Amino acid sequence: MSSSRKDRRATEDYLKAIYYLAEEQDPVSTSRIAEARGTRPASVTKMVQRLDRQGLVRYRKHRGVSLTDAGLQVALSTLRRHRLTELFLAEALGLSWDEVHEHAEVLEHAINDRLEERMDAVLGYPEFDPHGDPIPAKDGTIAEINARPMASLPVGCKARVARIVDDTNSELLCYIEGLGLVPGIEVEIKQIEPFEGPITLKVDGERRVVGHKVAAMILMTLCS
Amino acid sequence: MSSSRKDRRATEDYLKAIYYLAEEQDPVSTSRIAEARGTRPASVTKMVQRLDRQGLVRYRKHRGVSLTDAGLQVALSTLRRHRLTELFLAEALGLSWDEVHEHAEVLEHAINDRLEERMDAVLGYPEFDPHGDPIPAKDGTIAEINARPMASLPVGCKARVARIVDDTNSELLCYIEGLGLVPGIEVEIKQIEPFEGPITLKVDGERRVVGHKVAAMILMTLCS
């Protein structure tokens, strides 16, 4: 039963992980994927070889993997479904923003084009999620945004704080201000742990570490 | 990785199938399950042996399977999620009743207690779906209903038409009336194809075959 109507789960999760990790460093190494997914490198090697055979990634021994166009489409589609699902669950079921992620992590693999389309319509075709992260369009295009969430910046990048997303969470806003992360300030991204991990950055010559949730609230414009 | 966080899918689908088929004939035969699921009998044998080992069914060679209490709980929970999901998709995404089933068939395996609870609350704790089929409660109890959908009756059962669920589909209502299936009429169930299959019955001494969708609209009271 090679194909027919299979488990999208593993494939989509791998491609999504590779998509995220590639932001950090392009041919993504086996061990980074293993770390991100909580599996062993040997399992990753086998899987990326399969994905390569399916034309979803380009893999060269000891050299890492990159998404092909086809793989990128799948990753973006999965990301789109993830974000639409999060938004939808928050909207339609009144779940908190903290809570929706884990549910979406499962549901993103269980919804099809039709459901995606309906959710999109019901939500009014949103382009960004409450974190300020863009929701890829059906065709894979990502809304151009001059200000991007800090968490989406590449390592080594210098950028300026553009605005802090209003999460109606005044405690966090104060905390962020306290870190010196006020609009106009220039920071350099030193290190990003994938997914929910912390981000290390340099502000006014001083190193700081901020959590992923906080970083998602901080929109940045790149210093070219 | 024996257990941890597995694919509920196959297990739940088997148990659900067995639950439905048992209504027709209790120890359910291998081949009935195979037919219902579109797999080969040999695969079913292996699977029910596994389910037996897990304590979800009782299986005796050549004699068929029955659900254990644990298996029944899983089947009812799955059924509950299926029906809540159908209702929720119709409500929240404006999908037609025809359409929701196939989506629910996938999603029922992807939602957890929390989502189930939220959907239930948002829907106002419904006890029946639009077909008139009861939605099992969290504890597995099924709302007592004197009138049951025709599709839920056992084969050989004699029952009286109680009412026709108003589907706001006047064509179907007329069609049903045309078959002589008016309230008060006594019919005998001759044969039920599982799931969406047709139902053969005897009305006024004449055999008739009605589709599952039609049968779901006809609520019956048993003639004791």
Place this chain on the structure above:
DNA sequence: ATAGAATATTAGCCTTAGCTAATTTAATAT
């Protein structure tokens, strides 16, 4: 009661996705 037909089971193979242990390749430090 038994032959033949219908059902069910077993044996043996496949794929996916994981694991460990052993090996190979690449990177680093002297």
Place this chain on the structure above:
DNA sequence: ATATTAAATTAGCTAAGGCTAATATTCTAT
């Protein structure tokens, strides 16, 4: 430039769910 270390790969195993072909059991009709 080579020895050591770190990272990646291969080999070989596991379990779930499928499949086919072969075998075994039960049912049915004589």
